[in-house]
Structures are given as C-alpha cells and as structure tokens.
Amino acid sequence: MGSLPEKLPLGWATASLEVLGIQKTTLIKPSESPETTFELWSVPAYPNDAPEMVKGKEVGSNKQSVIPEDVLLCKINPRINRVWLVGPKKDYPQIASTEWIVLRNKDIDSRFMMHRLREEKFRENLCANVSGVGGSLTRCRPQEVKKFVISLPPLNEQSRIVAKIEALQEKSNRAREALEAIPPLLEKFRQSVLASAFRGDLTAEWRAQNPDVEPASVLLEKIKKERRRLWEEAELAKMEAKGKTPKDDKWKKKYKEPEPVDKTDLPELPEGWCWASFEQCAWEITVGHVGPMKSRYVENGIPFLRCQNVRPYGYEQENLAYILEDFDEKLKKSRLYGGEILVVRSGVNVGDSCVYPTDAGQSNCSDLVITRPLTGLNPFFASLYVNSPFFKDALNLRKVGNAQPHFNVGSMKKAEIPVPSSEEQAVIVNKIQRLLDYSDNVKIRMLQANRLLDSQCQSILSKAFRGELIPQDPNDEPASVLLARIRAEREAKIGNKKGRGRRKK
Structure with missing residues (x-):
C-alpha cells in the first residue's frame, strides 16, 4: 500500500515504512523527574513549529523519547497534514507525545522523509486506514502504517530533491507572506471607509448636489x-x-x-x-x-x-x-x-x-x-x-x-x-456596501490565491516523488544497494536482541 509511480525512475526502489525506520520508542514518565525541564514535541505545539519547554511535574502522561532528525507522523485525525522533524538537541531531554509515529533512519535523508510523508496521496492512504468513529476521534493504526510501501530514490538524489522542494517552497512562502498582509490592510480599508462615512466625507458631494433635503x-x-x-x-x-x-x-x-x-x-x-x-x-x-x-x-x-x-x-x-x-x-x-x-x-x-x-x-x-x-x-x-x-x-x-x-x-x-437625513442615510449605506463588496472580492481572490499555493505545493511534492522534479544521475548509488544495507543492519540488530535474550535465560 502506498502512492507509487507506475514505473520507477532510474536508481529508485520500493520499501515498507517498517524497513525504512518506524520505531518502537522508549516510554518515559516525565512526572518522575518533576523539576527537570523537557523539550516536548506535542501535537498542539505543531502549528507554532516549535516544541514546548515544560517541567516534568507539568506532564501528566507517558511520553516517548526522541532524538534529532526523528520524523514524527501524527496518528490522531490524519486528515490534518502533520509531519514534523525533531530539531537539534539543545539543553533539555527531547520527548514527544505518544500520538506521534516515529521514523528514524540514519541512512535516509530525514528531510526527504518528512516531505515524502506530507504528500497528498500518502495522506489519502493514511486516511483510508484509520480506526475511530470519525473526525477528530480517528487515528491511523501504526501496525497498518508499517506496511505502507513508498518509492525511494538514491541517497544523493534524496538530498537534491529536498534542496529543490525547499527552494520552490521558499518562493511560495514569500508569496504567502505577501497574502497574509492583505487581511489587516482590508480591515484598515473598511475602518477608513466607515470613518469617512460617519464624518460626512463620503457623501459631501451628494449633499452639495441635494441642498434642499x-x-x-x-x-x-x-x-x-x-x-x-x-x-x-x-x-x-x-x-x-x-x-x-x-x-x-x-x-x-x-x-x-x-x-x-x-x-x-x-x-x-x-x-x-x-x-x-x-x-x-x-x-x-x-x-x-x-x-x-x-x-x-x-x-x-x-x-x-x-x-x-x-x-x-x-x-x-x-x-x-x-x-x-x-x-x-x-x-x-x-x-x-x-x-x-x-x-x-x-x-x-x-x-x-x-x-x-x-x-x-x-x-x-x-x-x-x-x-x-x-x-x-x-x-x-x-x-x-x-x-x-x-x-x-x-x-x-x-x-x-x-x-x-x-x-x-x-x-x-x-x-x-x-x-x-433619511435620504442621506440610505445613500451612505449604499456607498459603504459597494466599497465593502469590493473588499470582500479582494478577500475572495486572496483565498483563491492561497488555495492555489497549497495546490502548487502538493503538485511539487507529487512531481518530486514521481521522479519528475529533478533529473536522475546514473552515477548515484542505486537505492536498492542502500536498502540492502538498511535491511542488513536491521537484521543484525534483531539478531543481537535475540542473542541477548538467550543469554538472559
């Protein structure tokens, strides 16, 4: 299950998210260290793109330990596109809500994986495999997410794809920032119209033309x-x-x-x-x-x-x-x-x-x-x-x-x-309404532009993960070799765990 191109680009391969690094993380109880400050990567903090700094005594539930470059995929209400990348470690232990699925793999570009999981077709697959009654009560099932198969380019190409995506997104972000400046300007415009109307400026010419009212x-x-x-x-x-x-x-x-x-x-x-x-x-x-x-x-x-x-x-x-x-x-x-x-x-x-x-x-x-x-x-x-x-x-x-x-x-x-006068009241209302309609039309166009930017962002990601955003380099180490190395390392870890288990007996 996954969003795969019909034909894999040169040097690409496929693998499940389980192979690519879905983790069984270590659970911790921050409340047992009440005075310790933790860097908490919580779901509510996601929109601010910054973790919370909290004391252990402020955290009432278990959390999972995370490390820099971990990719966090939100389980709850997966129709909301929430994929996060744990930042560099600073002064405090890094922990995350258990509502995140954690992907960790030192052999894969973590920013590539973050963008990959933000792609719309992956999101559709995620929403098709949920539990719960609906809306905010739905959760994607980690055991099913492990089985998702995605296409993977060579490691060097991953880095080039990330660079291209983020360069294009930077342009989109500048456009979005310009659009975000419009609503406050529109409100200033509306207030200016109203101020002009109730000072009498808006209908000064009308009064001059209608002196006998x-x-x-x-x-x-x-x-x-x-x-x-x-x-x-x-x-x-x-x-x-x-x-x-x-x-x-x-x-x-x-x-x-x-x-x-x-x-x-x-x-x-x-x-x-x-x-x-x-x-x-x-x-x-x-x-x-x-x-x-x-x-x-x-x-x-x-x-x-x-x-x-x-x-x-x-x-x-x-x-x-x-x-x-x-x-x-x-x-x-x-x-x-x-x-x-x-x-x-x-x-x-x-x-x-x-x-x-x-x-x-x-x-x-x-x-x-x-x-x-x-x-x-x-x-x-x-x-x-x-x-x-x-x-x-x-x-x-x-x-x-x-x-x-x-x-x-x-x-x-x-x-x-x-x-x-009654007549001038009606004229003022009509003039204000026309100007407010104009501002509403500007707002509609702004919302349309925002939706277009969202669509373009997803179009960029779709092209990237079909292998169409940048050309392939035949000199890159194929992803199949990278995956063979990842699988070998994974099997070695599993073997070591089994060996330690036998020695305990």
Whole structure:
C-alpha cells in the first residue's frame, strides 16, 4: 500500500515504512523527574513549529523519547497534514507525545522523509486506514502504517530533491507572506471607509448636489413623536388587556423622554446632521436571554442566535442553534422579527453588530443587545456606525467588568449616533456596501490565491516523488544497494536482541 509511480525512475526502489525506520520508542514518565525541564514535541505545539519547554511535574502522561532528525507522523485525525522533524538537541531531554509515529533512519535523508510523508496521496492512504468513529476521534493504526510501501530514490538524489522542494517552497512562502498582509490592510480599508462615512466625507458631494433635503433636526422631531405614539399605544393595550379604560390623559404623564445628548466633547457634524442617542431613536432596547443554554438546544425548532451569528457587516446563518417553542414563548422580549440592530454584549467579538434580516423568519437569541429602531433611523446605517472606529472607541470606555469584556443595555441607550437625513442615510449605506463588496472580492481572490499555493505545493511534492522534479544521475548509488544495507543492519540488530535474550535465560 502506498502512492507509487507506475514505473520507477532510474536508481529508485520500493520499501515498507517498517524497513525504512518506524520505531518502537522508549516510554518515559516525565512526572518522575518533576523539576527537570523537557523539550516536548506535542501535537498542539505543531502549528507554532516549535516544541514546548515544560517541567516534568507539568506532564501528566507517558511520553516517548526522541532524538534529532526523528520524523514524527501524527496518528490522531490524519486528515490534518502533520509531519514534523525533531530539531537539534539543545539543553533539555527531547520527548514527544505518544500520538506521534516515529521514523528514524540514519541512512535516509530525514528531510526527504518528512516531505515524502506530507504528500497528498500518502495522506489519502493514511486516511483510508484509520480506526475511530470519525473526525477528530480517528487515528491511523501504526501496525497498518508499517506496511505502507513508498518509492525511494538514491541517497544523493534524496538530498537534491529536498534542496529543490525547499527552494520552490521558499518562493511560495514569500508569496504567502505577501497574502497574509492583505487581511489587516482590508480591515484598515473598511475602518477608513466607515470613518469617512460617519464624518460626512463620503457623501459631501451628494449633499452639495441635494441642498434642499429635509435636515435631521426635523427628522428627529418626527422620531420623537413616533416614539411617544408607540409608547401610548403600548400602554393603552396593557390597560385594555386588564379591562381598564383611562378616564383622562393623566397616564400620559408617565412617559419619560430620553435625556438629550451632551454634545460638549462630541465632534462637529456636517450641516444638516444632528447628534442623537440610540435611546432617542429606538422604541425598545433590550437584551437576549442571559443564562445557561446547553440543555435547551434541540435539533429542530425555533432558530436561536448567539454571538457567533453576529459578524461585522453581516448576519451569519451558519451554526444556528434551535430551541423549543415553549421556551421561545418564555423569552418573548428577546424575539427577533427582522430589522433589529444586534450588538454582541460580551466575549472576544464584543461590539460586533449586524441587522437581523427581515426575510430570515422569527427567531430568538442570547447574549445580544437588541435595538428596535424607529422609522427615521435606518437599521443598516446604525449597525454600520456601531462597527465604526467612532463607536468602538466609545465602547472601550463603556465596557463593564475587567475579566470579561461586556457591553450592556444601559451603554447602548446612552451611546451617541450622528444622524443625517433619511435620504442621506440610505445613500451612505449604499456607498459603504459597494466599497465593502469590493473588499470582500479582494478577500475572495486572496483565498483563491492561497488555495492555489497549497495546490502548487502538493503538485511539487507529487512531481518530486514521481521522479519528475529533478533529473536522475546514473552515477548515484542505486537505492536498492542502500536498502540492502538498511535491511542488513536491521537484521543484525534483531539478531543481537535475540542473542541477548538467550543469554538472559
């Protein structure tokens, strides 16, 4: 079993991984040397390409002893391509997780073997011979991996192949580094667009061309009247539900007008714009369910949004949870119907905002601040403002608690927002969306380029192990001679072990 070319190149041969050096390593218990520092080649450390430095007392399980130039092939979840090379020994004993299969052979170029085991066709064979129920619980079986047969070039050719692979990969790595610089630049671009929009720069020309648009001061008066009207309708509905009819208008005095915005430290706005608070522009600001949820989730039911469903500039439908209808009935205040401004209230993405789509259907949510805007405030305009650097700066000042970043309903109510006319809000949203679409297209192309680099990397490895990456040299010692030497050394070691065993008897 293995990924072999149809015809072996000149001087090449085949052998099993057992012959090529899969080791039965020595197990050790680091905890028995609690104050000793170990160089631990663990699976979690692999993405950082550097071993961990740990005290023996920090290691709770057995490990295996390794030496420089050992090739490590990860057993767990083999669909992830993890092959590592143990580096030079420094000041500490070198140990590795038992989740690695260890290959050791002084007669083979270890870097060649590392690249060989990273090749995609070898990975496919590995994934076809696993145990476990699936996903991260699968493991390749060492006894089966021993039987894998691979093609092997002469030793000198191995070194030339490694040099060529790594020279080509160096070019790919430089391209990848250039691509990695793009996401931060795109985020700076997005933030620059938002800053320009909410300073009024993005629509300065539009305002000059539309001087007769109704100013925001008039719009805010309309919002103010709508807010009071909705409150009165809600109060009348409550009284009617209790069978009561008001005798006069004294009940209307209970209405609380939101506090006006203190503009003292706020930046000057373009002509026709006004500062307002979110409380002034919303008929309700509330919060999603707060409390344990794990036991409440079901496979099908009412969609239930969480923090991961709110992303800057857009609603993320993937990974939606679901709850039963009776639980949804208990959480009426956090129901979503469409058009709400959602803001993450805690966690790593605190402050991220999106608008819940009107065509997504009724749902519910947890740990989100929910703002239900009045007619004059465009929810997309408001959500984009929440994602802007202006609001983020204010949000940092209003975080509650030190250990866990937190944003609450009170913070949202008091938060200021610059309000232009309804028409200009719509123009701003359209302009921002076009520019964000442009940045999304750049991101898509970047991801495509990354996938192309991955494909090219595998193409290089495939060509290398078909013997097509570099020419063969007829003067090289054939791999068959190398393998004969390896087999002889292996048989001699086995014979010595048996001899020592007989003497013990």
